[in-house]
Amino acid sequence: xxxxxxxxxxxxxxxxxxxxxxRTFLPTSFCPLCPSGEGGTSEVPLDTFEVVVFENRxxxxxxxxxxxxxxRPSSTGCEVVVYTPEHxxxxxxxPLDRVRLLVDVWAERYSDLGSRPxxxxxxxxxxxxxxxxxxxxxxxxxxxxxxxxPPFAQSELxxxxxxxxxxxxxxxxxxLEREAAGxxxxxxxxxxxAFVPNAARWPFEVHVYPRRHVASIADLDAAERDAxxxxxxxxxxxxxxxxxxxxxxxxxxxxxxTDGGEWxxxxxxxEFYPPHRRPDRLKYLAGVELGAGTFVxxxxxxxxxxxxxxxxxxxxxxxxVPA
Amino acid sequence: MKEPAQQRSERRGAPKARIEAVKRVxxxxxxxxxxxxxxxxxxxxx
Numbered sequence: 001x002x003x004x005x006x007x008x009x010x011x012x013x014x015x016x017x018x019x020x021x022x023r024t025f026l027p028t029s030f031c032p033l034c035p036s037g038e039g040g041t042s043e044v045p046l047d048t049f050e051v052v053v054f055e056n057r058x059x060x061x062x063x064x065x066x067x068x069x070x071x072r073p074s075s076t077g078c079e080v081v082v083y084t085p086e087h088x089x090x091x092x093x094x095p096l097d098r099v100r101l102l103v104d105v106w107a108e109r110y111s112d113l114g115s116r117p118x119x120x121x122x123x124x125x126x127x128x129x130x131x132x133x134x135x136x137x138x139x140x141x142x143x144x145x146x147x148x149x150p151p152f153a154q155s156e157l158x159x160x161x162x163x164x165x166x167x168x169x170x171x172x173x174x175x176l177e178r179e180a181a182g183x184x185x186x187x188x189x190x191x192x193x194a195f196v197p198n199a200a201r202w203p204f205e206v207h208v209y210p211r212r213h214v215a216s217i218a219d220l221d222a223a224e225r226d227a228x229x230x231x232x233x234x235x236x237x238x239x240x241x242x243x244x245x246x247x248x249x250x251x252x253x254x255x256x257x258t259d260g261g262e263w264x265x266x267x268x269x270x271e272f273y274p275p276h277r278r279p280d281r282l283k284y285l286a287g288v289e290l291g292a293g294t295f296v297x298x299x300x301x302x303x304x305x306x307x308x309x310x311x312x313x314x315x316x317x318x319x320x321v322p323a
Numbered sequence: 324m325k326e327p328a329q330q331r332s333e334r335r336g337a338p339k340a341r342i343e344a345v346k347r348v349x350x351x352x353x354x355x356x357x358x359x360x361x362x363x364x365x366x367x368x369x
Contacts, residue, residue: 043352050363055356097363104345105361 004061004147012151015060023058026135033138035085044082050098051105052082053143061144077113079143081105081124087138090128090246092236094139099229106143106253107218107225113145114258121146121153121257124217129248131275131282141251149257156254160265170213172267180211184305187234187312191227194235194312196305201295203277204242204304206235208270215256215266232270238311239274249274 003016024032035049036042044052059078083102084094091099110122126141127134149157163171179195180188186206187194194208208231210224220228239247250273256266277283277298288294346364351357 044358045352046360049360051361053359053361054352057354057356101345101361101363108345108347108361 013148017058017060019058024135026130026137031087031136031138033080033082033136033140034087043080044085048085049082051084051101053079053105053109054082056080056142061146077145079109079113079145081109081141081143083139083141089139090236090240091126091139091251092233092240092246094233096229096233099232100226103217103220103225103229107216107220109143110216110255110258111218113143116145118147119145120259121149122255123150123153124253126249126251128251129246129275131248132250149259153254153257157257157263157265160267164265170265170267172209172269173213176209176211183302186238186305186308187231189227189231191224192231194231196301196308198301200297200301200304202273202275203283203297203299204239204272204274204308205301206272206308208232208235208272210268214268215263216268217253217255219268234312234315235272235308237315238308239272241314242307242311243274243276243279245279247274247276 004013005016006013030042032043034042035044035046037047038045040046043054043057046052056078061078081102083089083091084098094102106124110124113119113122123144123146124141125144128139160171163169163174175197176193179185179198180193182195184196184198185193186196190211192208192210194206196205197207208228210220210228212224214220214224236247236249239249252271252273253268254271255268256263275282283298288296344364346362348360348362349357350360
């Protein structure tokens with residue numbers, strides 16, 4: 001049964017989920033996420049579907065447990081979001097209307113899970129590729145409904161709140177204005193901006209923002225959701241075109257906690273961390289990253305942004321021209 | 324008491340119609356876990 005322990009030195013929670021050590025690992029003859037028809041043995045006993053969400057059979061968090069103190073109330077949960085019944089597709093190759101539906105599903109799950117009294121943060125993410133540790137190749141993402149605000153979100157929110165209180169402005173909005181037309185931009189529309197951040201940890205790290213200051217994905221209007229779906233396809237497609245293969249990445253959504261508080265400093269955005277620094281080389285987290293918490297990046301964000309900008313442009317050029 | 328996230332989003336201006344455009348069917352797997360099936364709801368008049 002999952003358990004949380006708190007480290008007072010690092011001031012962080014660590015999740016223990018020993019059942020996960022035996023979870024399904026890269027099966028070759030059977031996919032648990034493919035539709036298996038009524039009475040089937042996969043996780044999706046349906047003939048077909050558009051998008052499904054189910055409770056993870058091997059959750060990293062929740063349900064409630066009591067162990068050594070301090071243990072937070074943690075009746076939370078982990079969900080799997082299956083993007084399509086097509087086993088061999090990826091987010092980058094989904095049709096636009098499916099990605100648009102995904103945006104709505106993410107928004108609905110944020111609102112639904114976030115309404116649970118014990119859930120303080122709805123963390124939506126995708127691990128893609130064996131290089132980042134996936135155990136199933138079928139296109140899917142995950143959602144962790146957490147009983148605490150995780151450290152990266154906490155530090156980002158703290159910095160944004162401090163800036164808001166001292167300047168009256170959103171730190172993210174200021175960054176967007178600077179990046180939208182700068183040397184690190186890779187795609188800009190009236191609704192969204194995608195760029196390699198000035199201090200990117202990963203060589204091809206990209207952040208995707210709605211331009212409007214919205215705290216969560218549930219706050220986006222229809223046009224913004226349309227634009228977000230297009231931006232996600234642009235970024236993931238650019239990765240594949242640049243590297244020449246279906247590019248692994250971690251995709252993470254950062255947004256407002258759901259602890260019942262007001263978070264005026266929160267600004268929804270997606271962060272992508274591909275592990276490749278070249279098509280034939282991976283960026284590993286090693287001594288300085290893991291032991292000191294400082295990233296060393298072998299590339300300049302302006303250079304990787306230029307590569308990705310060209311790859312986005314190549315994707316746009318391939319689209320059919322409307323009659 | 325915690326304000327539901329959806330209610331809070333709507334108070335901040337998010338239009339509820341966006342979520343109503345998605346159809347969700349709730350099912351249960353053999354071991355009791357839930358399975359939520361999402362599809363695009365038909366547009367009125369379509």
